[in-house]
Amino acid sequence: MSAASQAEARAFLESLSGPFPDHIAIIMDGNGRWAESRGWLRVRGHKEGTNSVRDVTTAAAELGVRSLTLYAFSRENWKRPDFEVSTLMRLLRLYLRRERETLMENRIRLKAIGRLEDLPRFARTTLEETIALTAGNDGMVLRLALSYGGRTEMADAARALARDVAAGRVGAEDIDDETLRGYLYDSETPDPDLLIRTAGEMRLSNFLLWQASYAELYVTEECWPEFRRPQLLGAIKAFAGRKRKFGGLLRGDGAAVGQQRLTTEATGT
Numbered sequence: 001m002s003a004a005s006q007a008e009a010r011a012f013l014e015s016l017s018g019p020f021p022d023h024i025a026i027i028m029d030g031n032g033r034w035a036e037s038r039g040w041l042r043v044r045g046h047k048e049g050t051n052s053v054r055d056v057t058t059a060a061a062e063l064g065v066r067s068l069t070l071y072a073f074s075r076e077n078w079k080r081p082d083f084e085v086s087t088l089m090r091l092l093r094l095y096l097r098r099e100r101e102t103l104m105e106n107r108i109r110l111k112a113i114g115r116l117e118d119l120p121r122f123a124r125t126t127l128e129e130t131i132a133l134t135a136g137n138d139g140m141v142l143r144l145a146l147s148y149g150g151r152t153e154m155a156d157a158a159r160a161l162a163r164d165v166a167a168g169r170v171g172a173e174d175i176d177d178e179t180l181r182g183y184l185y186d187s188e189t190p191d192p193d194l195l196i197r198t199a200g201e202m203r204l205s206n207f208l209l210w211q212a213s214y215a216e217l218y219v220t221e222e223c224w225p226e227f228r229r230p231q232l233l234g235a236i237k238a239f240a241g242r243k244r245k246f247g248g249l250l251r252g253d254g255a256a257v258g259q260q261r262l263t264t265e266a267t268g269t
């Protein structure tokens with residue numbers, strides 16, 4: 001990171017008067033609309049969207065965000081026309097190849113969540129190579145959700161857990177929400193604090209259904225190709241103004257009373 005962007009990041013962080021999101025998750029929506037409104041093919045929006053991926057990833061790493069999860073391709077996206085699906089897969093490979101240097105320079109560790117076995121071989125191989133290349137990095141974790149669906153993730157977790165119960169490795173009576181967490185695609189990464197959605201829709205679209213239970217939601221009208229570093233800073237600033245109670249109460253100093261991570265004994269709204 002250059003000295004100028006280091007100073008800029010420090011000044012921004014000092015200007016925040018509330019919590020900082022350790023984990024940000026983003027529903028990158030509106031690529032198609034962005035392109036169509038300019039009379040262009042939808043895939044041009046996806047291509048421009050990869051530049052937002054680079055900009056936002058670098059900015060998040062520079063600011064000290066611990067984890068960034070991007071909804072890059074849902075299980076439902078397979079229903080799109082063949083040309084759009086194959087373009088997205090080729091863009092994924094292109095992005096991974098092009099960004100390796102940036103990932104390494106910023107000590108970013110790449111992970112992926114979803115039914116990765118659904119991806120075409122060429123995309124999966126490049127993904128696996130990049131994950132292996134960055135595995136030793138100790139900076140931000142960048143997770144790409146690919147062929148991902150929140151309900152499928154829970155069904156996959158339930159199936160694996162049921163097998164362990166049947167084999168006697170887990171007692172059915174001992175299962176609580178932390179047990180189930182351990183069977184999700186990546187249980188090491190803490191839950192998202194801030195969930196951003198671009199292009200204005202007010203839905204979760206099957207994204208991180210388990211993990212987003214207490215995430216603060218931030219929806220912006222800007223389409224994903226328009227969402228860059230300044231927009232990310234705006235979302236982080238809005239998050240800093242939120243009061244997070246985790247179903248409990250706030251202390252006088254504004255901090256949440258009690259544990260932040262809920263267990264089955266302490267649920268709340």
Ligand code: FPP
Pocket residue numbers: 028029030031032033034046047049050053070071072073074077088091092095096144199224
């Ligand atoms: C939603 O826009 C976006 C997607 C389905 C794919 C997101 C993909 C990228 C940003 C590029 C590839 C990603 C990586 C990580 C290299 P939409 O097409 O649903 O937009 P619309 O709602 O306006 O139609």
